[in-house]
Amino acid sequence: MANIKDIAKLAGVSVTTVSRVINGHPYVSDDKRAAVLRAMKATNYERNINAVHLIKGKTNLIGVMVPSIKRPYFGLVVEGIAEEALKGNYKLVLIQTNYEEERELEALMMLKLKQIDALIICSKISDWDIVEEYAAYGPIIAFEDARGRNVSSIYIDHYKSFMEALTYLSGKGHRKIGYCLARKSGTSSRQREAAYRDFLKRSGESFDPDCVFYDAIHFEDGEWIVERLMTSLLVTSDQVAAGILACCNEQNLQVPSKLAIVSFDNQPIAKVLNITTFAIPLTEIGRDLFRKVMTREFGQQEIPVKLIERLTV
């Protein structure tokens, strides 16, 4: 297919002029515009122009509310969103919130003020009531359990998946199970803690705050986690699990005999290091979030997690 340079050459104008014609920019003389259109016709450029016409009246910008893309978990979701955006030639406005309500509101306001066509919420701290209020102004989808809410969602039942992981570890004979989380507050963390407490109650054990590790986000966090000696760990990120494993190897701490590790996500690093993990298709979820918010398909969709047994349990 002819590209913009071919057309510029054929029409005897600059690439910028061609771009201006395509984008409907006013400052192009009539004869130059005619030359460009003739060249486009001659090179069968119409299809691309139609794509441009289709999106007229829209901003072509999709908002993505995300605490921070530096967290591997959200990085993967945003990757999937970006993959679909690239296919459809949409631009993404990344609104990183650091879980601050004011920034989340800014994202919602952008939807209301039509600065973005739709909003994807990867994670949030604001109440659902606030989000629902803005759902009237444009399509919103969230990567969080929104059952009973007037907002579409794709979600993971973190209570169920954590309970499954705990039962698996316990079935393998492991006791004194600790767990690592990215943050203390938030819906997912609350669901996980509830599963952990219910599991302990069932096993007749009492809750020990020393078994819970917060702010475990990156590979480097493995180091301080290993220092507090547990016999088994539930880790909510493969990156952190890999960091823990690397420290165990350095200290000649046998895995799984001295420390059993079960992780979440199933990133490539978990495969390479043979980490037992629960697969969560984060990138695929990102793609689905984008597709659903663009088609304005309403509904709540649960994503099941899947145990991948390897060598760390």
Place this chain on the structure above:
Amino acid sequence: MANIKDIAKLAGVSVTTVSRVINGHPYVSDDKRAAVLRAMKATNYERNINAVHLIKGKTNLIGVMVPSIKRPYFGLVVEGIAEEALKGNYKLVLIQTNYEEERELEALMMLKLKQIDALIICSKISDWDIVEEYAAYGPIIAFEDARGRNVSSIYIDHYKSFMEALTYLSGKGHRKIGYCLARKSGTSSRQREAAYRDFLKRSGESFDPDCVFYDAIHFEDGEWIVERLMTSLLVTSDQVAAGILACCNEQNLQVPSKLAIVSFDNQPIAKVLNITTFAIPLTEIGRDLFRKVMTREFGQQEIPVKLIERLTV
């Protein structure tokens, strides 16, 4: 510090109303606005409002032109940019181009039409002449050698770094050196190929196209690369190197005796797998790109790469 909810409560208005006052939105009644401002004063909220005033008259959006954030190399650069954006409460408009000129022009047009305050180019295919034409409309910085151009840049001398890697491999006694690249065209690829050809010429060897592997981007690409038996490989991504190493382990192919691998980037996966690599501080480069384009500091800055010797050579 008081948050937006506290202020809403104190002022007896909704959170949305507070947000509107902060954002200077017109549809707020005078008495509500006064109540919000009183509540803000009472709770010492001024500092945040000042931050909002400071950015008035700007879009608060920074454009990022990037082929695709799914490529680990650019993913890391964007992570660094995003980290700085988060600190300064700037939003990023991700313009993924897939190396299509039309999409790159769209990004440049956004700068011209003041839809973004500044533009960071992570990689591009368009001629420098076109980019320079748009530099008049707002600050642009590129992660590509822009010496002699009227555009700021932070860059890596890929000729120099590739020559260093080849000399290192050859010094360790390796012959028949292959190399893996993300794409065939582009400035970086041309610089690397030039280094490779010059190196062969110096060693009195002839160029063998079978020794060059294009489209090596992801971990999964390791598989097909291993199938074409080389005795040593220069890999421009740790992810690909890790994939190659995983395949070697599966096939009991001894590294480095049967296949020596030297990689680039020094991502965590290279550390875990003990891959010899040239460290490129991609995330730090992302942070610098953001800081420089925001301060409008003009100049060309070369980033040196650094050999990290581990176990794959």
